[in-house]
Amino acid sequence: MAGLGFACLVLxxxxxxxxxxxxxxxxxxxxxxxSESGRRSVYALALVLTAxxxxxxxxxxxxxxxxxxxxxxxxxxxxxxxxxAAVWSSxxxxxxxWAWLMSLWSSLALFLTRKRLRDVAAYATxxxxxxxxxxxxxxxxxxxxxxxxxxxxxxxxxxxxxxRFPTMMIHPxxxxxxxxxxxxxxxxxxxxxLARRVDADWIKAIRxxxxxxxxxxxxxxxxxxxxxxxxxxxxxYWGWDxxxxxxxxxxxxxxxxxxxxxxxxxxxxxxxWNVSLVLATGTLAIMGTFLVRSGILNSIHAFGGxxxxxxxxVLIAVLIAGSIYLVVSRREMLRSEHRLDxxxxxxxxxxxxxxxxxxxxxxxxxxxxxxxxxxxxxxxEASVGPPWFNRYTVPLxxxxxxxxxxxxxxxxxxxxxxxxxxxxxxxxxxxxxxxxALLAAGIPEKPLALTMxxxxxxxxxxxxxxxxxxxxxxxxxxxxxxxxxxxALVRRNRRRYGGYIVHVGIAVLFVGVAASSSFQHASELAxxxxxxxxxxxxxxxxxxxxxxxxxxxxxAHTGSTLSLGALLxxxxxxxxxxxxxxxxxxxxxxxxxxxxVGSLIGGQPVSHVAMDAGFTRxxxxxxxxxxxxxxxxxxxxxGNSTLPPADAIVAIVALAHAYVTHPPQAQxxxxxxxxxxxxxxxxxxxxxGALIAIWPAPSVVRRRVAVRSRARAVRGLAxx
Amino acid sequence: MLALVGxxxxxxxxxxxxxxxxxxxxLGASSPSQPAAGVERSSRREHDALQAARAExxxxxxxxxxxxxxxxxxxxxxxxxxxxYQAIDADLRAExxxxxxxxxxxxxxxx
Numbered sequence: 001m002a003g004l005g006f007a008c009l010v011l012x013x014x015x016x017x018x019x020x021x022x023x024x025x026x027x028x029x030x031x032x033x034x035s036e037s038g039r040r041s042v043y044a045l046a047l048v049l050t051a052x053x054x055x056x057x058x059x060x061x062x063x064x065x066x067x068x069x070x071x072x073x074x075x076x077x078x079x080x081x082x083x084x085a086a087v088w089s090s091x092x093x094x095x096x097x098w099a100w101l102m103s104l105w106s107s108l109a110l111f112l113t114r115k116r117l118r119d120v121a122a123y124a125t126x127x128x129x130x131x132x133x134x135x136x137x138x139x140x141x142x143x144x145x146x147x148x149x150x151x152x153x154x155x156x157x158x159x160x161x162x163x164r165f166p167t168m169m170i171h172p173x174x175x176x177x178x179x180x181x182x183x184x185x186x187x188x189x190x191x192x193x194l195a196r197r198v199d200a201d202w203i204k205a206i207r208x209x210x211x212x213x214x215x216x217x218x219x220x221x222x223x224x225x226x227x228x229x230x231x232x233x234x235x236x237y238w239g240w241d242x243x244x245x246x247x248x249x250x251x252x253x254x255x256x257x258x259x260x261x262x263x264x265x266x267x268x269x270x271x272x273w274n275v276s277l278v279l280a281t282g283t284l285a286i287m288g289t290f291l292v293r294s295g296i297l298n299s300i301h302a303f304g305g306x307x308x309x310x311x312x313x314v315l316i317a318v319l320i321a322g323s324i325y326l327v328v329s330r331r332e333m334l335r336s337e338h339r340l341d342x343x344x345x346x347x348x349x350x351x352x353x354x355x356x357x358x359x360x361x362x363x364x365x366x367x368x369x370x371x372x373x374x375x376x377x378x379x380x381e382a383s384v385g386p387p388w389f390n391r392y393t394v395p396l397x398x399x400x401x402x403x404x405x406x407x408x409x410x411x412x413x414x415x416x417x418x419x420x421x422x423x424x425x426x427x428x429x430x431x432x433x434x435x436x437a438l439l440a441a442g443i444p445e446k447p448l449a450l451t452m453x454x455x456x457x458x459x460x461x462x463x464x465x466x467x468x469x470x471x472x473x474x475x476x477x478x479x480x481x482x483x484x485x486x487x488a489l490v491r492r493n494r495r496r497y498g499g500y501i502v503h504v505g506i507a508v509l510f511v512g513v514a515a516s517s518s519f520q521h522a523s524e525l526a527x528x529x530x531x532x533x534x535x536x537x538x539x540x541x542x543x544x545x546x547x548x549x550x551x552x553x554x555x556a557h558t559g560s561t562l563s564l565g566a567l568l569x570x571x572x573x574x575x576x577x578x579x580x581x582x583x584x585x586x587x588x589x590x591x592x593x594x595x596x597v598g599s600l601i602g603g604q605p606v607s608h609v610a611m612d613a614g615f616t617r618x619x620x621x622x623x624x625x626x627x628x629x630x631x632x633x634x635x636x637x638x639g640n641s642t643l644p645p646a647d648a649i650v651a652i653v654a655l656a657h658a659y660v661t662h663p664p665q666a667q668x669x670x671x672x673x674x675x676x677x678x679x680x681x682x683x684x685x686x687x688x689g690a691l692i693a694i695w696p697a698p699s700v701v702r703r704r705v706a707v708r709s710r711a712r713a714v715r716g717l718a719x720x
Numbered sequence: 721m722l723a724l725v726g727x728x729x730x731x732x733x734x735x736x737x738x739x740x741x742x743x744x745x746x747l748g749a750s751s752p753s754q755p756a757a758g759v760e761r762s763s764r765r766e767h768d769a770l771q772a773a774r775a776e777x778x779x780x781x782x783x784x785x786x787x788x789x790x791x792x793x794x795x796x797x798x799x800x801x802x803x804x805y806q807a808i809d810a811d812l813r814a815e816x817x818x819x820x821x822x823x824x825x826x827x828x829x830x831x
Contacts, residue, residue, distance in 0.1 A: 007721050015728060022732075032768070033739035037732055044728045051724055116775045118768055197772070200779035265783050411799035412790060415807055419799055466797060473796035493793060495786075 001055055002067060008052035009139050012099075015044050016133030020126045027122035027195070033121040039110050042125060045132050046103040046431055053100050056087050056145055066152035069093050075158035077550075085169035086159050091308075092145035094172065098289065101173070102180035104324035105209075109672045113205050120202060123191035124184075131183050134315055142308055147383070161560065161587055161606040165231045171223040173442050175247060178217025178283040182250050184209040185257075186282025189275055193326040195325040196333055198275060203265050207567075208694055210261070210278065213285075214254040215690045221247050222683040233607030233622045235522070235671040237679065240389040245368040246288035249361050253281040256357040259350045266412065267347065268337030272327060273354070275334060279323040284361075287316055341413035349407040356400050363392045398451055401510055404503040405459035408466050423465070430461030449518035452510055459507040463500045470497070490692065498693025504688050507681025515675035522672075526665045529566075536672040538577065543567040545625075546581060547656035549649075560585030561600045562652050563608070564625035564659050566666060570612060578612035582623040582668075595640030596648040601627070601655075613677055620671040629664035690704035736738045770826065784816040 019041025026035030056069070060083050063069040069090045074083050088097040104130040113121050139145060151193035185206040192202045224244065229237040238244060257277040260270045327334070340347055367389050371382040409423040434457035438450060454494070467486060470493070474485040490497040521536030532541035546565045565583025569576070587603035594602040603625075611620040626632075632655055639651025791812060795805035 004721055008724070011725060011728065015732070030768075031739075033735040036735035040732050040735065044731050047731070048724065048728060116772075118772065197776075199776050200777045200783050201772075204779045204782070213816065266787050409799065410805075411794040412787070414804065415799060416804060418803050419801060423799060470793065471799035473793070476796075493789070496790065496793070 001051070001059060002066065002146040002148045003699055005052050005059075005143065006140075008048050009136055009144075009146070010056065011136070012045055012048045012052070012136045013133060013140055015041050015048060016129045016136060018309055019045070019129040020133065023122045023126040023129070027119055032118070035118065035125070038122060038125045038129070039114065042103065042106050042110050042128060042132075045129065046100075046107045049096070049100040049103050049136075053087075053096060053214075056093060056436050057084060058095060060084060060087055060214055063156070064152070065154070065156050066148045066625055067145075068147045068149055071149065071153050071156045072680060073157065073159055075156040078156075081166075082159050082169065083166055086163075088172045088176075089159060089163055090145075092139065092143045092147070094176070095135055095139050095144050097172065098176050098180060099132060099139070099564055101176050102128070102135070102183060103132055105181050106187075109188070109209055113628060117188075117191075117197070117201060117205055118194040120188060120191040120197050120205075123194040124187040125191075127187040127190050128183065128658035131187075134311070138308055138311060142311070155185060157590065158587075161585060161604070165227055167223045168227045168231065171220055171227060174216050174223055175220030178213055178215075178220050179250070179289055181209055181213030181216055181227050182254065182282045182285035184280045185213065186285075189278040189282070190322065190326060193275065193330045196330065198271055198330075199336060200265065203261060203580060206278070207258075208696075210254060210257055211690065211694045212282075212652060213281075214251060214258060215687065215694070217247060217251045217285075218683070218690075219255065221251060221688060222680070226680060229620075229676070230609065230611070231607075233609060233624075233669065235609075235620050235622065235669060235673075240367070240384075240386045242368050242372070243288075243292055245364050246291045248286075249364055249368075250281045250284040250288060251363040252357050252364070253277050253284060256354040256361075257281060259357075260354050263347050263350055269339070269347070270351075271334040271336065272331065276323075276327055277354075277358075279319075279327070283316065283319045286312070286319060290316060326380075344410065344415045344417075344420065346407055346410050347414045349403055353400065353403045353407065356403065360393060360396045362401070363396070364389065367392075367462065368455055394448055397510060398448070398455060401452065401455040401459060401507055404506060405455065405462045408500055408503065409462045424462075426554055427458045427461035430464075431455065431458040433457070440510075443519075446518040449514040452514035456507040456511045459503055463504050466500055467497070495693050498689045498691070498695075501508065501689030503689075505682045505685030505687075505689055507682070508678050508685055512675045512678030512680075512682055514530070516673040516679070520671060520673045523670045524668070526667050528665050529663055533668075535670045538672055539571045540619075540621070540670055541569045541571070542666075542668070545660055545666070546583065547659045548583070549652055549656055560587050560606070562586045562657075564623075564627065565608070566623050566625075566668075568610070568621055570619055578619060580610035580612060580619070582610040582621045583608045584623055584625055584628065594645050595636070596645040597636050597639035597651040599645075600652055601636075615677055617626050617672055617674045618676040618714045620673065622669040623668075624667040626664045626666060627661065631662060631664070770829070773825065774826055776820055777826065781816065781819045781823065784812060784819055788812045788816065 002581055005010065019038045021038075022034045022041065023038030026032065026038055056067070059067045059070050060066075060074055061080065063070065063074065063076055063083075069087075069092050073086045073089045073093075078086065087093045106125075110121060110125060110128075157452070188206045188209075192198045221244070224247070225237040228239070229235070257274060260274050260277065263270050264274050290309070337594060340351075342348070365385040371384050374380070374382040405427060406424075409427065410420070415423075431454040435450065435454045438453055439445075443450070467489070470489045471482055471485040474480060474489045475482065478485070478488065480488060523533060523535045525533060527533065529542050529544050532539055534540075544567050546567055548563045548565075550561055550563075563583045565587045567578040568582070570578045570580060585606045586601035588600050589598075589602035591599050591602055593599075607622045607624070609620060609622045610619050621708045635651055635655050635658060639648060639654070643651055788809065789801070791805065791808050794800045795802070795809075800808070
């Protein structure tokens with residue numbers, strides 16, 4: 001089976017090489033059959049990599065520990081869902097996932113454009129196959145997912161306990177879909193420059209893929225933040241970790257691109273800017289992939305051990321040099337067709353928004369890569385932490401939210417002062433009302449957070465006004481009831497109103513971020529059973545200690561040998577709010593040197609947080625039991641010296657019993673964070689809005705609209 | 721594995737086989753000479769250029785229709801004054817007609 005998998009990789013490499021040659025020959029010689037053959041090579045690549053993926057999945061599901069990746073990341077006790085997803089928890093498996101997803105998305109893009117952009121698509125095919133060939137080469141020559149060991153070990157090491165969380169398993173496919181989708185606009189962008197066709201047809205072809213990349217990348221980032229908050233024991237959702245930043249940067253430039261693309265579509269402007277953005281987004285996506293695999297990071301996200309840094313640096317250098325060459329050499333054809341009509345226009349707001357987004361990206365880029373480069377050059381560890389990032393990103397985020405409220409109420413091309421005043425009254429009133437209400441409610445004065453809340457109210461006011469006025473106009477024309485008018489309005493103007501909903505989602509998300517960052521109450525202290533503490537408005541009492549032993553009680557499939565925790569009673573003003581049970585899992589280390597009992601619990605402990613999530617606040621708790629307490633360690637020592645490995649579980653049972661009957665003090669971490677749920681809610685609204693914006697109108701409706709529009713276009717001129 | 725290789729060859733080679741069959745039937749009908757294939761490629765290139773121009777104009781037309789609708793919506797939701805709306809709308813409709821005229825000329829050329 002391993003041989004079959006590796007043969008698939010070799011075949012994939014051959015297909016990539018052939019496809020590149022055929023596409024380039026076809027487009028240069030005008031021999032369409034070769035361009036077509038090149039395009040079909042992408043389909044063939046998807047087919048072959050699907051076979052390779054299937055081989056690896058079967059190996060995981062069948063517990064074939066002859067495969068090194070299976071032995072390193074799975075075990076017989078790993079639940080089936082995690083076993084199936086463990087394929088991409090290793091460097092090798094994740095490379096295969098990357099290549100496979102890229103081949104699928106590339107196939108879709110080329111299928112949807114098979115009747116258009118022939119010359120552009122041929123170049124894009126060669127570039128996409130170039131990426132495919134690069135990743136397949138990495139697997140063939142550096143990191144083979146089908147490498148085997150004989151004889152096969154009887155059991156695997158099991159999945160990293162930190163990854164035994166549903167969102168953590170979906171997070172990589174979503175994120176990789178985002179990264180790989182970013183390469184599609186990049187490929188078509190380079191193809192358009194090579195074919196000298198940066199026009200309306202090119203925009204139409206790549207817009208949906210750019211949007212899909214943005215959507216998947218954003219969802220992947222949010223899922224990662226959710227995992228960080230719910231699973232890791234630090235209680236935060238964003239730490240400005242280098243790998244987190246690496247995924248955020250292409251998302252920011254992708255956001256800028258989606259906005260400025262509208263200006264190019266309408267006014268034929270910003271061609272250089274747009275092409276540069278699309279190339280930058282794709283390159284940043286590759287750089288993000290590089291960071292995780294280069295070995296230069298010691299991060300929870302990084303694949304340790306193997307370094308694939310050099311090939312990635314070469315690829316990134318080629319991408320950057322190629323992009324610069326193409327943009328500079330084609331600058332004549334990228335001249336703007338029009339100028340800005342007015343500084344007070346939606347185009348100007350989009351331009352400003354672009355500058356802010358790119359500015360944000362630059363700040364994050366500097367903060368992420370400068371320490372790495374500095375350390376590489378000087379040998380001294382350098383770091384840039386959250387305070388540095390927050391100092392520069394928070395003001396930019398405030399401006400971004402402001403612009404997202406201004407743009408919907410300002411017209412394309414130009415806005416008159418009278419209309420400007422009329423359109424901004426309601427949103428400004430909303431912002432002021434929010435400020436008055438917050439101050440009256442006794443919300444502590446934190447200027448930045450209060451500013452964000454008011455700006456969010458401004459956004460909600462401006463978008464709400466847009467929906468109301470649009471529905472009112474629709475009702476005046478069609479006489480529909482209000483609800484139907486809103487539905488019809490959104491259906492006929494999906495891009496506009498889908499975009500408005502995205503803006504609302506972003507505002508809600510930022511409210512959650514501002515509130516949870518600025519008004520959080522946290523406490524770290526040691527408690528014994530019966531003791532309590534106050535965190536914000538909540539009283540938390542440590543009722544009793546708890547202990548569970550696998551496999552019998554491991555309902556959460558954590559895989560831990562022993563889990564020690566606590567039962568906590570949370571009250572507010574004397575009323576019971578929640579009962580929480582945080583715990584810490586102790587895993588087998590497989591290190592015989594730790595003794596028969598010690599090796600069962602000597603692995604890296606993992607915190608299992610407990611929280612009560614609500615619309616207005618989350619109460620979050622984590623525990624660090626003192627397993628080093630003398631009484632417990634005495635049991636471990638006695639077990640190590642008297643029990644063989646087969647009977648060591650007896651000592652674990654004794655440990656659990658001792659922890660429950662005579663628990664030592666435990667270290668607790670409590671956090672009460674307002675409006676954390678708004679972050680996930682905002683994210684869901686963003687996804688909903690994006691789906692509305694990206695959804696194509698049915699073809700019948702499109703034809704009807706096109707015919708009606710043509711007739712009206714002619715009638716309108718006849719009227720004038 | 722052999723089946724997979726065979727499938728890949730079938731999928732990837734289909735356009736080449738189609739082209740060879742097409743060239744073969746043409747060569748069988750006329751004289752077996754390369755210029756016939758060259759002329760075929762040249763006319764195919766012209767056809768592709770026409771198709772590309774049509775696709776570009778159709779995309780531009782759709783974008784222009786969308787702009788007309790957006791402008792009307794901007795006016796009806798109070799973002800544009802009547803005078804501004806009429807001026808912009810007239811410009812956009814004129815641009816749309818230019819695109820439509822070019823599309824019609826292209827269609828008659830193609831015909």
